[in-house]
Amino acid sequence: MASACSPLLSRASLSAGLHCCRIIDFSYCVPTGRLLEFERRGLDRERQARYGPVMPVAKTAIEWTEATWNPVTGCSKVSPGCAHCYAETLSRRFRWTDRPWTPANAAENVRLRPERLDQPLRWRRPRMIFVNSMSDLFHELVPASFIEDVFAVMAEAHWHTFQVLTKRAERLAELAPSLDWPENVWMGVSVENSRWAHRADFLRDVPAAVRFISAEPLLGPVDALALDGIDWVIAGGESGPHHRPVREAWVLDLRDRCVDAGVAFFFKQWGGRTSKVGGRELDGREWSEMPETRLAVV
DSSP states (O other): OOEEEOOTTHHHHHHTTEEEEEETTEEEEEEHHHHHHHHHHHHHHHHHHHHOSOOOOOBOOOTTOSEEEOSEEBOOOOSGGGTTOHHHHHHHHTTSOOSOOOGGGHHHHOEEOGGGTTGGGGOOSOOEEEEOTTBOTTOTTSOHHHHHHHHHHHHHOTTSEEEEEESOHHHHHHHGGGSOOOTTEEEEEEOOSGGGTTHHHHHTTSOOSEEEEEEOSOOSOOTTOOOTTOOEEEEEOOBSTTOOOOOHHHHHHHHHHHHHHTOEEEEEEOOBSSTTTTOSEETTEEOBOOOOOOOOOO
16 A cells, blocks of 8 residues: 655654654554654564574673674784783683684684574664674684574675774785675774774775774774774783783873764773773763765775
């Protein structure tokens, strides 16, 4: 049955929170919220018929995202930022892995979870999703074919926005040309100090809609980090019983360079024994900027 929005009473109806529709020769008004609810229910039924029942969402306390999705778990350490890895701590505490996350143990610790691939397809509300908070999607033991499967799911779950973060920038650059980059996929690399600023050089060649830097844990100045081609920078201090203190001067310098370059800046935490103990305020305010999404360059 065809329907069209009625021009009758449109201004008054909108101001009253109503949506006017005409179906053939019958005009009626329903509250806008109810109309959206009807549309959402219809969409939910369609998605459930296609993807299966709605699943509980893996919520997170990470300030710059809304949920996590881990089609791969386990990792191995590649640089100083990995030294006190929270994912390793959690994994060993709950006995998801038994051995330290060293390169020698990678074959035992890095595990593909194909049964989790369809999870985002069954999360009905659009949300920001951090991909592989418990691993690195571009780890050398993750087959390229499985990475392609993950990207295919992200493309199909177009109502979500996916944030992928890696320390393996070289492998990212190697595989990027063979991957499809939908507009809802953001790609980032970790840069904990200037020694690792070259990771951003690999990222700049990736055709992602948003390219971002995670300077967390920030372990030193990142004055060698060029911000051209970067849309978003996250910075934060390390947390945990063995945390390495972050210096305010490092954060302020990075913040100021982001402001000058027009790059969105998000300050996650000062860190300390726990992640929340130092708060998030920097220079008298909280910095929670998010990037403007642009079309991916193909």
